[in-house]
Amino acid sequence: MIYQSLKILNFRNLVFQELFFYDKCNIFVGDNAQGKTNILEALYLLSLTKSFKTNNINDLVNFDKDGFVLKASFIKNDYTYDLLFSYENKKKELLLNNKKIKTLKEIFGLLNIIIFIPDDLNLIKGMPGNRRKLIDIELSKIDNEYFDSLAKYYYLLKQRNIYLKNNNIESKILDVYDKQMLKYGHIIYQIRKKFISHLEPLVNKYYLKISCSDKLVNIKYQSNFMDDYELCEMLIINNRNKDLKTMQSNVGIHRDDFIFLLNNKEVRDYGSQGEQKSIILALKLALLEYIYLITKDYPIFLLDDVLAELDLKRQENLFKLLNNNIQTFITTTNLEGINKEVIKNSYIYKVENGNCERVDADEFGQ
Ligand SMILES: Nc1ncnc2c1ncn2[C@@H]1O[C@H](COP(=O)(O)OP(=O)(O)OP(=O)(O)O)[C@@H](O)[C@H]1O
Ligand SMILES: [Mg+2]
Known part of the structure; x- marks a missing residue:
């Protein structure tokens, strides 16, 4: 391009x-x-x-x-x-x-477009929302199913959270939300998991080339969702009371995070400034290559x-x-x-x- x-x-x-x-x-x-x-x-x-x-x-x-x-x-x-x-x-x-x-x-x-800005250090140091946003943008650009599932999931999440603040809540209505959110949430979970597993070796390759260090980078995908669909369903059901009490949705892929590790230590806690910058840069280079592999x-x-x-x-x-x-x-x-x-x-x-x-x-x- x-x-x-x-x-x-x-x-x-x-x-x-x-x-x-x-x-x-x-x-x-x-x-x-x-x-x-x-x-x-x-x-x-x-x-x-x-x-x-x-x-x-x-x-x-x-x-x-x-x-x-x-x-x-x-x-x-x-x-x-x-x-x-x-x-x-x-x-x-x-x-x-x-x-x-x-x-x-x-x-x-x-x-x-892939961009590197000095503020990108927040990808490591900042809140999980920063990391989800990056992954969501990059995946939405190359995967229509992801784009659609994400839009539907976040629409449902917003509606469900509004509904949870109601005075008279019908469990049947929550069932409808949960069924749909489980469906789209699980699609998003699977696509994210596969994406991270493809990206991780590329990040390692570029980290090695930028930093000339042999430290190993891992990206740990943290989700309360799981491969097993039924277990995810159980998780949502088991959290229903907590959701009603706190008036918000406590489980689902909107709580996912992606943690960067260097030689098995969390980069946000142990990585030097230079290591953090190099990991972000390696991540951006990895994204360029990944997108090339998918879109040619x-x-x-x-x-x-x-x-x-x-x-x-x-x-x-x-x-x-x-x-x-x-x-x-x-x-x-x-x-x-x-x-x-x-x-x-x-x-x-x-x-x-x-x-x-x-x-x-x-x-x-x-
Ligand atoms: N809406 C605006 N209208 C006019 N000027 C603006 C507006 N928004 C920002 N600026 C000005 O644009 C100027 C250039 O900003 P920019 O961030 O592009 O600088 P830069 O060349 O990247 O500098 P640095 O090397 O410090 O990063 C700044 O002085 C800023 O105040
Ligand atoms: Mg500038």
């Missing part, structure tokens, strides 16, 4: 930009607060119609304007697509090849400030892993330390005060 161009109007501090990209590595260089991350945010937004920084779309509108427009063209499996996202008069609109997109499902995964097409890779997060050796190892078939967008405050070969084989853009312009690496003394 290749982004060819992006036109930006009134998005954050980027008032008007028209960018043409290289099909390999694109490096955005600039001081702090110039607009580098904003460019990645625009690229990312077009794939999921959501930002990785905020849930409030109004934050994305330039302070002095009322709306924004992003227009991109990208190539996937030899087809060229035009995608336009606009937010004007408080209304979102998404057009694919000039045709209005009504539901997210129509485009989910079409423009597939590499996603686009966005790396925000990744170099500041890694020592020189690990930076070098990362660049060696950036496969020429993966279009990559990297932000950095300077080019120092980046291998000359990498710079020679990249497009370099200078980002200054909301302006982005392709330049020669000489500009930065490289």
Whole structure:
């Protein structure tokens, strides 16, 4: 998958930009607060119609304007697509090849992007919800059954939790919820379990290559669901009284977690900062490969400030892993330390005060 161009109007501090990209590595260089991350945010937004920084779309509108427009063209499996996202008069609109997109499902995964941001450390340190969100997004992009089951499950969960707050609860109604949630929950459990078992060796492979350490990474899938359907049913029945007392649903895949272990020790408790960053990076590289294996097409890779997060050796190892078939967008405050070969084989853009312009690496003394 290749982004060819992006036109930006009134998005954050980027008032008007028209960018043409290289099909390999694109490096955005600039001081702090110039607009580098904003460019990645625009690229990312077009794939999921959501930002990785905020849930409030109004934050994305330039302070002095009322709306924004992003227009991109990208190539996937030899087809060229035009995608336009606009937010004007408080209304979102998404057009694919000039045709209005009504539901997210129509485009989910079409423009597939994997991103690394400094905040990703929360994937290890933060709440289980962060980890579930990542897994849910990645699986929903490549598996329709997962997308549908997840949507149905969370709809039922919301309704069930509302119902549990009622004064007169009929057990027959809860039975209906439970039967449906068991069905979709079990599908989600199975897909998650299989996914983690495929991902784990890939994460190990990339962790070894980035860190040059022989420590073993494990991803432990923690769920109160089980392979046996009847046992899951029993679990839900046995928790009914607790659910009634606490007025919430206490068991099910909405409580799942994914724990990272390094040599059998929990990374969030024992891993160094560098080890944590390297595991996240290995996870993102593993996702790229996994998605390639399933879809026969590499996603686009966005790396925000990744170099500041890694020592020189690990930076070098990362660049060696950036496969020429993966279009990559990297932000950095300077080019120092980046291998000359990498710079020679990249497009370099200078980002200054909301302006982005392709330049020669000489500009930065490289
Ligand atoms: N809605 C908005 N309208 C105008 N400017 C905005 C808006 N939202 C954010 N900004 C500004 O955009 C500027 C650039 O932000 P961005 O996060 O892209 O910087 P950056 O180049 O990635 O910097 P750093 O190296 O510090 O990460 C910031 O000064 C920020 O205040
Ligand atoms: Mg930034």
